[in-house]
Amino acid sequence: MAEQQKRANQHVTTRMVQANGTIDPQTGGVVPPIQSSTTFARNSDYSQISPNHLYARDDDDLVRLGEDILAKAENADAGLLFPSGMAAIAAVMRTVPNNGTIILQSQIYWGTTKWVRDFCARREINLHEIECSDMDVLAKTIGTAKPDLVFVETPSNPWLRVTDIAQAAALSHEVGAKLVVDSTAASPVLSNPLAFGADIVMHSATKSINGHSDVLAGFLATSDAQSEIWQAIAMDRHDAGAVLGSFEAWLLIRGMRTLPLRMERMCENTMAVATFLQNHPKVEAVLYPGLTSHEKHELATKQMPNGYGSLLSFQVKGDAKTALAVCAKLETFKRATSLGGVESLVEHRHSIEGDATGVPENLIRLSVGIEHIQDLIGDLNEALS
């Protein structure tokens, strides 16, 4: 008991590194074993041999462990893992009734925008896509639309806009709406949206939480496990079966052991890259909340006290051709989608999204990894010259 108490008081870094301090009770192994069984035998009187093990859809110890580590990192009442970030988002959105109303931040992760548009059209849900980081726009839309749910992404991808979570939560709660925050770009190490009043925080764990570009996973956490919305989400996951596999959970837990360390290096590298780009004559603008020139730098510092993340966009002086030429010349930065992995990636978002979302043709998005900073800056320097 004393040992458990000590663990509960430990810093989130220690808990993540030690996967909550769990050791395999059978062997003393410091790494949890993979649970491969999907079903569990009963005693002759038909009672379960283990009360926590009936069928793998809900009874995977590694999924539970991963949920526990992440829920503690978010200081949450409860957490649920999903087989992808999109599955987590879909589970949240499915709580909105037909003919209900959703406010969705515009110009965010394209996969979210695309799926929510299709979903709302099918279900006759009123969808308002607005710039939620602008509090005047948000207040006005919430007042007139009376939404069931407000979904923001902060920092947003690829614009790196920062939304005031406390204000967005207060505005949402005034009309009885729930605030959901996609905090993927921050990770639980840099920001805890529930502490600012969000009802649900969402992560694509595919990104920095796993960090090695080899697992798809999603995560939701709530400040109130008894709330109607959370109960509906938990039931939906169980009944509809969008669960993470045991091996994926095992990989995810292994990846998380270095999350605090990786984030530290990524933030440091990204800040150096941002500063380099800001001073480069061929760069028109750098979008990174860590720069004092960012319009919400102070807010970002308040909401992300441990760093500004590994996502950064910049605009080159020129057009799509110029931006694509820079991308083509990069070698250390790999041309691939996704973010938050140990390896640095570059994306020309306009080539993917086209004109549907207003991403400028000269915008280049970077996900800065943990490589040596000289190689990253050297690569960018060559590509820009």
Ligand SMILES: *Cc1c(COP(=O)(O)O)cnc(C)c1O
């Ligand atoms: C990747 C991503 C998602 C979707 O997550 P998947 O794990 O790819 O399904 C959602 N939001 C943001 C901000 C993302 O970067």
